[in-house]
Amino acid sequence: MFDPNELSIEMVQILDENGGGDEAKIAAFSDDWLLNAYKAMRRARVIDERLLRMQRQGRIGTYAPFSGQEAAQVGSALALRNDDWIFPSYREVAVCLLQGMPLEQFFHYVQGRLSGKRMPDGVNIFPTQIIIAAQTLHAVGCAWASKLKGEPHVSVAYFGDGATSEGDFHEAMNFAAVYNVPVIFFCQNNQYAISVPYAKQTASRTIAQKALAYGMKGVLVDGNDVLAVYETMKQAVDAARRGEGPMLIEALTYRLGPHTTADDPTKYRRPEEVEAWRRKDPLHRVRVLLARRGLWTEAQEEAFVAEVNAEVTAAYEAAIASPSGSIADVFDYVYSEAPKLLAEQKAEVMRRKQAKGVK
Ligand SMILES: Cc1ncc(C[n+]2csc(CCOP(=O)(O)OP(=O)(O)O)c2C)c(N)n1
Numbered sequence: 001m002f003d004p005n006e007l008s009i010e011m012v013q014i015l016d017e018n019g020g021g022d023e024a025k026i027a028a029f030s031d032d033w034l035l036n037a038y039k040a041m042r043r044a045r046v047i048d049e050r051l052l053r054m055q056r057q058g059r060i061g062t063y064a065p066f067s068g069q070e071a072a073q074v075g076s077a078l079a080l081r082n083d084d085w086i087f088p089s090y091r092e093v094a095v096c097l098l099q100g101m102p103l104e105q106f107f108h109y110v111q112g113r114l115s116g117k118r119m120p121d122g123v124n125i126f127p128t129q130i131i132i133a134a135q136t137l138h139a140v141g142c143a144w145a146s147k148l149k150g151e152p153h154v155s156v157a158y159f160g161d162g163a164t165s166e167g168d169f170h171e172a173m174n175f176a177a178v179y180n181v182p183v184i185f186f187c188q189n190n191q192y193a194i195s196v197p198y199a200k201q202t203a204s205r206t207i208a209q210k211a212l213a214y215g216m217k218g219v220l221v222d223g224n225d226v227l228a229v230y231e232t233m234k235q236a237v238d239a240a241r242r243g244e245g246p247m248l249i250e251a252l253t254y255r256l257g258p259h260t261t262a263d264d265p266t267k268y269r270r271p272e273e274v275e276a277w278r279r280k281d282p283l284h285r286v287r288v289l290l291a292r293r294g295l296w297t298e299a300q301e302e303a304f305v306a307e308v309n310a311e312v313t314a315a316y317e318a319a320i321a322s323p324s325g326s327i328a329d330v331f332d333y334v335y336s337e338a339p340k341l342l343a344e345q346k347a348e349v350m351r352r353k354q355a356k357g358v359k
Pocket of ligand 1: 131132159163190192193259
């Protein structure tokens with residue numbers, strides 16, 4: 001008999017919440033690597049906080065903040081090559097920025113412009129997926145194509161804990177393992193699917209252990225430890241590139257803010273819980289480590305934050321200066337030839353717009 005409660009899955013951690021931990025492994029990370037990772041996380045946090053404020057000011061539409069999840073996103077993205085394929089959900093802004101998405105492009109997306117979903121040529125990021133878990137199947141298909149064509153790319157599906165309850169996730173896992181394709185399933189377990197807590201999502205102790213049923217390797221990693229996430233992801237990506245098959249990574253983390261700007265998390269989370277996770281902030285521990293090595297001062301922090309704020313303002317201004325979308329876009333890009341009903345609806349909307357004198 002097999003008792004899942006007897007499974008012992010240890011969480012990979014290198015840098016603990018106080019900036020200490022496995023000193024031998026920490027020493028293997030160079031000053032440059034640490035500074036680069038910290039700047040990517042700080043940049044992401046500043047961008048996230050600005051976007052949240054911009055939504056409140058009515059400058060952008062609904063937004064899904066990711067503060068608290070920077071280490072999971074930055075650590076995993078730093079382990080990739082920039083020609084690997086990314087299949088993001090709506091929360092992976094830090095991953096997309098590191099993989100080459102221009103910040104202005106993201107403003108197009110959150111302002112509802114058609115151009116927002118189309119990445120520049122050479123940026124291997126699929127359009128943001130809103131349908132929970134659907135991108136897991138797309139990633140497997142892409143990885144299978146890479147394998148058949150003999151290309152060296154790895155595909156990565158990013159998703160949350162809630163996505164593991166969808167059929168798509170299980171179909172994707174099964175197919176990936178059977179066909180041994182170079183795909184990584186990267187689950188950011190931020191412990192809530194909107195208001196649904198982990199305990200109501202699954203009876204499995206970990207998400208990582210779900211890999212077992214598919215004959216795939218699974219790993220649980222401290223998602224707030226950028227060093228451990230990087231190391232884990234690097235091993236997974238290198239193995240997939242060598243043809244050793246897919247892997248499921250569960251990065252245990254916490255969403256510090258609301259699910260989206262339309263959500264009020266105080267309705268379903270206790271303040272003490274949020275406070276406990278604030279003490280595990282992924283940026284804080286790296287900052288402590290940088291200070292220990294004498295690499296980063298308060299003045300450098302201030303200058304860097306000002307630089308990112310200027311970058312955000314410039315990207316926003318460039319986006320609003322570009323042509324905005326039209327209501328016609330809603331009708332034009334679903335079918336190559338519009339069915340009769342859709343064509344009639346479009347004609348009516350355009351007639352009404354003209355009657356009102358709007359463009
Ligand atoms: C198939 C599907 N069902 C329901 C929704 C509505 N919905 C949007 S976000 C969300 C929660 C997803 O939670 P999780 O997968 O844990 O990701 P997180 O938002 O925490 O990053 C749900 C149910 C959806 N977008 N798609």
